[in-house]
Amino acid sequence: MHLHFINFKKIMKILEFYVKIKKNFTRVIGVVITPLIDKFENLINKTENKKMYEIARNIQKLSLIGQLSAALVHEIRNPLTSIKGFLQLIESGIIEKNYFDIIHSEFQRIELILSELLVVTRPQVTVFHKQSIQSIIHHVIALMQPQATLHNIELISNLANEPLWIECDENQLKQVFLNLIKNSIEAMPNGGQIRIDVTKASSFTKIRIIDQGCGIPKDIMDKIGQPFFTTKKNGTGLGIMISRKIIEIHKGIMNIQSEEKKGTTITIQLPLYTLNIS
Ligand SMILES: Nc1ncnc2c1ncn2[C@@H]1O[C@H](COP(=O)(O)OP(=O)(O)OP(=O)(O)O)[C@@H](O)[C@H]1O
Ligand SMILES: [Mg+2]
Structure with missing residues (x-):
C-alpha cells in the first residue's frame, strides 16, 4: 500500500507517553494516535480519489479500534479469569457438571462480544x-x-x-x-x-x-x-x-x-x- 501522498501529521494527533528512567534517558511507553476530525472530514469531503478515501476510512477505523481495545481487554478478561478458575478446579479433581455449563456460557459471552465488534473492525469496504x-x-x-x-x-x-x-x-x-x-x-x-x-x-x-x-x-x-x-x-x-x-x-x-x-x-x-x- 502506498501512503506517501498523505501527510499524516496534518490529519492525525500523535501523543507519545514517556517515562524518565535516568537523567538523560527516557523510554516511550505508549503512543496514542487520533484523527483530527475536522481536518479528517475535510480530507474525505475533498477527495475524489477512491483509494485515498478508503485509506482515510481505514485510519478512522484504526482509531476506533484503539479506543475500544482498553475496554475490550477488560470485558474479555473477566470471563477468561472465570474460565481459568473453573479449569483449575477441574484439574484438582473437584469436577461438577455444572461447572462446564458456566464455562460454556462464559465462552458464549466472549464469542458474542467478538462477533459484535467485528461489525466495526472487520476489513470491509463501505459500499455506498x-x-x-x-x-x-x-x-x-x-x-x-x-x-x-x-x-x-x-x-x-x-x-x-x-x-x-x-x-x-x-x-x-x-x-x-x-x-x-x-x-x-x-x-x-x-x-x-x-x-x-x-x-x-x-x-x-x-x-x-x-x-x-x-x-x-x-x-x-x-x-x-x-x-x-x-x-x-x-x-x-x-x-x-x-x-x-x-x-x-x-x-x-x-x-x-x-x-x-x-x-x-x-x-x-x-x-x-x-x-x-x-
Ligand atoms: N429504547 C431503550 N429503552 C430503554 N433503555 C435503553 C433503550 N436503548 C438503550 N437503552 C439502554 O442503553 C444501554 C445500552 O444499549 P446498547 O444497545 O448499547 O447495549 P445493550 O442493549 O445493553 O446490549 P446489546 O445491544 O449488545 O444487546 C442498554 O443496556 C439500556 O440500559
Ligand atoms: Mg442493544
Missing part, C-alpha cells in the same frame, strides 16, 4: 449506493416482526409517501435500525407499541423510533453509548455505540430522548441524496 430509506425500514420491520409479536408488541410504521433517497451502505444502516428496535423491544417486557416514523425535513430525512418502554434514568444517560455500558444481564453494551458510528459514517446525527417509565425516542437525521455527493 442510492437507496430509499423507506425500503430499508420496510425490510427491518419485516425482520423484527416475529420477535415483536412474540413479546406482544405492535410495530407501527408511518413512512413518507414519496421515496426519500439517501447515499448509504444498506447493510450497515439495517444493522442500526435492528439494534434500535431490538433495544425498544427489550425495554418493553409487558408489550405495547413501537412507532417508526420517516419524514422529510429540508435536505435530510428524519427517522424516529418511539417506544413505550422503561425509559433511561437521567443519571445513566451520559453513559449510554459508551463501549460495553449495559444494564442488561446478557447485553454487550455495543449496540448504541456501533449504531452511532455507522450514522456518523453516513454524515448523519443520532439523538436520544428518554423519560423513565414513559419511553424512549431515538431520532436519526440523514442527508438526502444529491447529485453532488462524491
Whole structure:
C-alpha cells in the first residue's frame, strides 16, 4: 500500500507517553494516535480519489479500534479469569457438571462480544449506493416482526409517501435500525407499541423510533453509548455505540430522548441524496 501522498501529521494527533528512567534517558511507553476530525472530514469531503478515501476510512477505523481495545481487554478478561478458575478446579479433581455449563456460557459471552465488534473492525469496504430509506425500514420491520409479536408488541410504521433517497451502505444502516428496535423491544417486557416514523425535513430525512418502554434514568444517560455500558444481564453494551458510528459514517446525527417509565425516542437525521455527493 502506498501512503506517501498523505501527510499524516496534518490529519492525525500523535501523543507519545514517556517515562524518565535516568537523567538523560527516557523510554516511550505508549503512543496514542487520533484523527483530527475536522481536518479528517475535510480530507474525505475533498477527495475524489477512491483509494485515498478508503485509506482515510481505514485510519478512522484504526482509531476506533484503539479506543475500544482498553475496554475490550477488560470485558474479555473477566470471563477468561472465570474460565481459568473453573479449569483449575477441574484439574484438582473437584469436577461438577455444572461447572462446564458456566464455562460454556462464559465462552458464549466472549464469542458474542467478538462477533459484535467485528461489525466495526472487520476489513470491509463501505459500499455506498442510492437507496430509499423507506425500503430499508420496510425490510427491518419485516425482520423484527416475529420477535415483536412474540413479546406482544405492535410495530407501527408511518413512512413518507414519496421515496426519500439517501447515499448509504444498506447493510450497515439495517444493522442500526435492528439494534434500535431490538433495544425498544427489550425495554418493553409487558408489550405495547413501537412507532417508526420517516419524514422529510429540508435536505435530510428524519427517522424516529418511539417506544413505550422503561425509559433511561437521567443519571445513566451520559453513559449510554459508551463501549460495553449495559444494564442488561446478557447485553454487550455495543449496540448504541456501533449504531452511532455507522450514522456518523453516513454524515448523519443520532439523538436520544428518554423519560423513565414513559419511553424512549431515538431520532436519526440523514442527508438526502444529491447529485453532488462524491
Ligand atoms: N429504547 C431503550 N429503552 C430503554 N433503555 C435503553 C433503550 N436503548 C438503550 N437503552 C439502554 O442503553 C444501554 C445500552 O444499549 P446498547 O444497545 O448499547 O447495549 P445493550 O442493549 O445493553 O446490549 P446489546 O445491544 O449488545 O444487546 C442498554 O443496556 C439500556 O440500559
Ligand atoms: Mg442493544
